[in-house]
Amino acid sequence: MARTTGSDGEKTEAAVREAAVNLIARLGYEAMSMRQLAAEVGVQPAALYRYFPTKEDLLFTLMREHMEGLLEAWSAARPANTDPVSQLAAYVENHIAFHIERRHATHVSNMELRSLSHERLTQILKMRTAYEKELRKILRDGAEAGAFEIDDTGLTAMALIQMMTGVIVWFRPGERLSIAEVTGSYLSMTMRLVGATISHGTARPFGRAGDAVAL
Amino acid sequence: MARTTGSDGEKTEAAVREAAVNLIARLGYEAMSMRQLAAEVGVQPAALYRYFPTKEDLLFTLMREHMEGLLEAWSAARPANTDPVSQLAAYVENHIAFHIERRHATHVSNMELRSLSHERLTQILKMRTAYEKELRKILRDGAEAGAFEIDDTGLTAMALIQMMTGVIVWFRPGERLSIAEVTGSYLSMTMRLVGATISHGTARPFGRAGDAVAL
DNA sequence: GAATTAATTGAACGTTCGTTTTATTAATTC
DNA sequence: GAATTAATAAAACGAACGTTCAATTAATTC
Structure with a gap:
């Protein structure tokens, strides 16, 4: 698969931010993996790097x-x-x-x-x-x-x-x-x-x- | 090499504790690696596990x-x-x-x-x-x-x-x-x-x- | 409707991680 | 001084990490 139907960059980025704040607050920055974050957003890890380079x-x-x-x-x-x-x-x-x-x-x-x-x-x-x-x-x-x-x-x-x-x-x-x-x-x-x-x-x-x- | 001359369990454990407090305070628990800690103490990583199982x-x-x-x-x-x-x-x-x-x-x-x-x-x-x-x-x-x-x-x-x-x-x-x-x-x-x-x-x-x- | 752009997947890379195992040497006991 | 115990080194394990790359599909533009 590749681009999914209904996908929207703005919405995805917002979802990433929100999930990241919650996950980092709960687990800590070092303890949160990009894979966990991606799973929380419902996306593959690589997709995160479209919005945040690191x-x-x-x-x-x-x-x-x-x-x-x-x-x-x-x-x-x-x-x-x-x-x-x-x-x-x-x-x-x-x-x-x-x-x-x-x-x-x-x-x-x-x-x-x-x-x-x-x-x-x-x-x-x-x-x-x-x-x-x-x-x-x-x-x-x-x-x-x-x-x-x-x-x-x-x-x-x-x-x-x-x-x-x-x-x-x-x-x-x-x-x-x-x-x-x-x-x-x-x-x-x-x-x-x-x-x-x-x-x-x-x-x-x-x-x-x-x-x-x-x- | 193995046991080093002058090595002493009590002293090593104390050194591990002190180094750990300082390293964790500076880097955070997740960010501190056992390898870093061992290096700070002047010992191999495996030696730490004699004093703390995990x-x-x-x-x-x-x-x-x-x-x-x-x-x-x-x-x-x-x-x-x-x-x-x-x-x-x-x-x-x-x-x-x-x-x-x-x-x-x-x-x-x-x-x-x-x-x-x-x-x-x-x-x-x-x-x-x-x-x-x-x-x-x-x-x-x-x-x-x-x-x-x-x-x-x-x-x-x-x-x-x-x-x-x-x-x-x-x-x-x-x-x-x-x-x-x-x-x-x-x-x-x-x-x-x-x-x-x-x-x-x-x-x-x-x-x-x-x-x-x-x- | 063809061309282009946006968004995402899937697979992989090299690195580092915590930890375990085995061997080896120093110190202690008898 | 032989046997035992204490303390470490050296090497390796599988797993997880951040990140990259190429391929693929949806949406948009013209």
């Missing part, structure tokens, strides 16, 4: 697009001309929503960095650093404005990001907690952690979590 | 001993009959000290779980859960005693552990911050995060970080 190209594409998506999501969610507390709240909400929605892709982007070539690793890390820089700026602005009490901006940013991203390790949609509840709790913990003393105006129903932000 | 046995041994070490470290560090704030402080200090000291082993234990058989994975996760349970108990006791203000004990415990363990991702000994400074900052952030309102009596030099614990 296995590493596939990994890099997934990672790059994940990071681009994260930066774009924050660009769209970032509030303009507001106080640091509101900005921090927006950052936390965007971060958690994005990562819960893309658990598998986040897993891949965080765990498989060592499988990239040096050049491509640098490229991904550059994007990650840019994203973290946004948080550091919010924290610095807030500290200077007296809205936060922070020891070390860089250290606090890393601690917050690791805390928030950690959500994907234990959170499962549809279990004990809803996304809104989780987000509310993390928002509350974040505000306490940075010593936020000024209300950020939003009167959302965080329950006890909301009260903790020193409204 | 590659997975080697991984499991490293992980199990790491987790046992963590539980033992906490057992030794856990203060008896003190207030929840002091207990939490001890937990944070022990956790960070242990993880900074064993960065590579922690990396292995956290990242390579999926390479274990189901049975062994369960065994490791049981130890991990037991360790996390200790933190949850401290948080619950503190919340009941009015020393902490916590939304959700389980969620807070996960957030704290992920935040603390994250230290190994960015911390490098001998760079900008000392271990004491990092520990102080994390202690401060932890106490704020859980809404600690009672001093825990220790007057250590955390600087501004210490002040933040509402002394």
Whole structure:
């Protein structure tokens, strides 16, 4: 056989990406074979090479697009001309929503960095650093404005990001907690952690979590 | 050739363990070959199988001993009959000290779980859960005693552990911050995060970080 | 409807993998 | 110092790996 009826390059490539994210998240990049991936897509191994010249190209594409998506999501969610507390709240909400929605892709982007070539690793890390820089700026602005009490901006940013991203390790949609509840709790913990003393105006129903932000 | 002069089983096994932790942390379990490991130790691949019957046995041994070490470290560090704030402080200090000291082993234990058989994975996760349970108990006791203000004990415990363990991702000994400074900052952030309102009596030099614990 | 392009199969390549087997030598025991 | 045990080397096993190549068929273009 050769070309199959109804075959479509775009659809196949999309199927490859989706299957790859899931398989790599579950098995790890090194442990996933191109044969397994092909079987999951329902295609012969050789067909994969029409879309991705090497296995590493596939990994890099997934990672790059994940990071681009994260930066774009924050660009769209970032509030303009507001106080640091509101900005921090927006950052936390965007971060958690994005990562819960893309658990598998986040897993891949965080765990498989060592499988990239040096050049491509640098490229991904550059994007990650840019994203973290946004948080550091919010924290610095807030500290200077007296809205936060922070020891070390860089250290606090890393601690917050690791805390928030950690959500994907234990959170499962549809279990004990809803996304809104989780987000509310993390928002509350974040505000306490940075010593936020000024209300950020939003009167959302965080329950006890909301009260903790020193409204 | 065969047995080499001066060869010693205990020393070789120790060398294998140490090299394995470093190689797996750097390359990943799947990416590290037994041949690479043997070369690092200065031995032929077949010699490894005298000490570890399979590659997975080697991984499991490293992980199990790491987790046992963590539980033992906490057992030794856990203060008896003190207030929840002091207990939490001890937990944070022990956790960070242990993880900074064993960065590579922690990396292995956290990242390579999926390479274990189901049975062994369960065994490791049981130890991990037991360790996390200790933190949850401290948080619950503190919340009941009015020393902490916590939304959700389980969620807070996960957030704290992920935040603390994250230290190994960015911390490098001998760079900008000392271990004491990092520990102080994390202690401060932890106490704020859980809404600690009672001093825990220790007057250590955390600087501004210490002040933040509402002394 | 012929020519061209897109999509895929099937088979194979050389390499590397974890592991086993057998032989050999050093250290220890008696 | 002979017998035994401990520790390794050397070579090989079959299986799986990422990838390539040529052939083949579906869809599209003209």
